[in-house]
Amino acid sequence: MSTPAQPIEKVCIIISKGSLEGVYPGLIMANGARMEGIEASIFFTFFGLDAIIKKRMNNLKVATVGNPAMHMPTVFGAIPGMSSFATSMMKKEMEKIDIPPVGEFLTMIHDSGAEIYACRATVDMFHLKAEDFCPEMDGVISVGQFYEKAAGGQIIFT
Amino acid sequence: METAILAGKTLALDADGNLANRNDWNEEIAKEIAAVEGIPELTSQHWAVINFMRAVFDKEGDSPSIRRLTKESGVDTKTLYQLFPKGPAKRAARIAGLPKPKGCI
Numbered sequence: 599m600s601t602p603a604q605p606i607e608k609v610c611i612i613i614s615k616g617s618l619e620g621v622y623p624g625l626i627m628a629n630g631a632r633m634e635g636i637e638a639s640i641f642f643t644f645f646g647l648d649a650i651i652k653k654r655m656n657n658l659k660v661a662t663v664g665n666p667a668m669h670m671p672t673v674f675g676a677i678p679g680m681s682s683f684a685t686s687m688m689k690k691e692m693e694k695i696d697i698p699p700v701g702e703f704l705t706m707i708h709d710s711g712a713e714i715y716a717c718r719a720t721v722d723m724f725h726l727k728a729e730d731f732c733p734e735m736d737g738v739i740s741v742g743q744f745y746e747k748a749a750g751g752q753i754i755f756t
Numbered sequence: 757m758e759t760a761i762l763a764g765k766t767l768a769l770d771a772d773g774n775l776a777n778r779n780d781w782n783e784e785i786a787k788e789i790a791a792v793e794g795i796p797e798l799t800s801q802h803w804a805v806i807n808f809m810r811a812v813f814d815k816e817g818d819s820p821s822i823r824r825l826t827k828e829s830g831v832d833t834k835t836l837y838q839l840f841p842k843g844p845a846k847r848a849a850r851i852a853g854l855p856k857p858k859g860c861i
């Protein structure tokens with residue numbers, strides 16, 4: 599007899615990329631976890647940090663170069679303005695299905711009880727300061743602290 | 757089909773355990789479902805969410821997203837999670853006698 603699968607109680611999501619399509623899946627999964635009553639935290643690292651930097655969070659762009667799923671030749675993707683165009687198209691479609699802009703989404707996720715952390719190594723590497731971040735950021739933590747916080751949960755790397 | 761006895765009536769449930777027929781629902785039933793879900797008393801804020809969800813469902817055929825709940829029901833995200841711990845959209849839909857919301861947001 600098989601035992602029934604244990605429901606997931608906690609997820610720790612790592613967002614490591616700073617493109618629009620690199621950031622949203624993690625945000626959607628964190629928000630979705632909270633909607634299901636699952637404990638959630640997000641750890642932003644490397645270029646993923648752009649999503650919690652005040653000046654950059656609402657200006658993330660879709661990568662139109664080096665992305666075969668854009669279904670356009672690389673030279674088209676490299677035309678000036680192409681990334682902005684693709685980004686505005688995608689944002690329009692997201693708004694239609696009620697996916698908020700990054701800043702609003704982070705507030706929503708934070709209000710739902712999820713915790714938001716920045717990676718210590720990246721913050722040091724890019725010489726970032728506390729005031730560069732959105733107010734939802736709960737702290738700058740090391741990898742070790744991240745693993746401590748992740749105890750008992752599932753880690754999802756995006 | 758699963759059934760549950762709510763407010764003295766035997767009612768059909770869908771695969772998720774929500775009411776199968778929206779017309780079976782009334783406020784007494786909502787209170788009983790809420791009690792099972794660990795919400796002993798429905799406050800005016802709970803009712804604001806429940807009534808908003810039912811109104812949206814009647815018009816659009818699906819429950820509103822958390823974002824819409826937050827923007828349009830008059831209850832903010834933090835409060836929403838306090839009112840319906842362990843998953844506001846799903847819990848509120850069940851108490852409102854609606855199917856589980858289809859959306860991801």
